[in-house]
Amino acid sequence: MYVCLRLLKDGFFKGCRPIFGVDGCHLKGAYPGQILVAVSKDGNNNIYLIAWATCEVVNRETWVWFLESLMHSLGSADWSCFTFMSDKHKGLVEALAQVVPNAETRFCVRHIWLEYEILMQQIKELDEEAYDYLNNIPTQHWCRHAFSDNCRSNMLLNNMCETFNAVIRDARDKLILTQMEWMKRYMMRRNNEKWEDSKEITSNLTPYVHKLFQRMSYVSKNCIVQAAKDDTYEVQLKDDQVLVDLGNGTCSSNHWQLTGIPCVHAFACIMDQ
Template sequence: MLVMSTNPGSVVRIKGELEQDGKSTRFVRVFYTLKAVIKGFKEGCRPFIGLDGCFLKTEYKGQLLSAVGRDANNSFFPIAWAVVEIENKETWNWFMDQLLDALGMDGNAITWISDRQKGLLDVFHNLLPNAEHRFCVRHIYDNFKKKHPGSKLKYLLWEASETYTLIYFEKAMNKIMKVSKEAYEWLDKLPAGQWSKHGFSTNSKCELSSNNMCESWNKHILKARDKPIIFLLETIRRLLMVRFHEKRENGRS
């Protein structure tokens, strides 16, 4: 592909499968990242990656899986993206295999955050068993409020997630217990280190407990998501070029 010759070191992996006639090949999925992006992540970003998927709006449907970092200025930093047929354990496992290979890093040394997507928890259990994997608190609350609604419980859940010490976390959880034992038990089943700041490691130098950077990325590429695959990838590449140029100019000024 042209991108691999003009930006050596970039990684583009395409998966296809034979049609029933045994002669023609049908496109299945593609993984895409640029050498400049990999270099930028390694040299200028925290070891922190958010994972997310969003729907494509073409007649062929599909999902766009993305890995997004956080730069030294606390802005989102796109690392890699892939078009896949569906979001499940098998496609996430394929995406993570390609991502870790492209980065050439130990994934267990990276802190990850996600919305607990379908199949992704199993992928981490099998592929990165020692990695810190945070759960997006906003997504946790979306599930929590279905059974435990009310502004009081919402406030207390966020209070517990924002605590930086164990003693204040326990105080916040005790407040939840007084309001609703069922709500307390629902939250207590989640490992505290995956959603409350007091349990986060300091390795990533990042306190984020929500996956807003991936939401920002999905919004940034909104106009690309209704295009055919080749034009989708090219639109994303151009959006990145403009974004990186603007960041560079801002830095110089």
């Protein structure tokens, strides 16, 4: 059984970043199976559930079914602008390659991270197979410097799925229809709380973004800003110096984008000026 409520879909397109966390968790009690979820982040950096499904087993076929159902619900023909974050659940990587081959994919870094340069050689000496496994994971899936800026998120972990799986613990041992009704009511309650909270926002910035800019503003006080022309600025922070183009959202360094931490600091510094 697959569920994607129309209002959740509309809310995703109107106020969420184009990134999906996809994951599955076990059902408990007398009715074994799995709940598959697709979640995103809203403008206040809160978890936003888009779709969920209950299935008997998790494998490539069920993930293909879930992703195809999600694609059909969202009605998007161009998936290259979306990013999928996962922890490489069984069959999921293959399903993503089959259903959304043009989408950007990320792997939760917690599942593959090591103190890379220091330990890789030690791993190779201990277990060549483990070394090859880690060495063959392309950095664009798990390392910030290699991410594209499509989804404008530097997220490295699939915590939003893990958190949501913990939230729905009370639903995971119920009968299927009772479970689905619980999920629907939970989403109604959560989205109503967000709606009421949004009425108290008096600026163009959400509370999360406001706090983020406050922290960045403190760091950006050490930046030296020199206006160049129109929306371009030369920004120096300690030994780093870049040219920031606010109009195009770029920095002169190949490793800096306005979604990355250094350039966001530079952006905050320019705004303070």
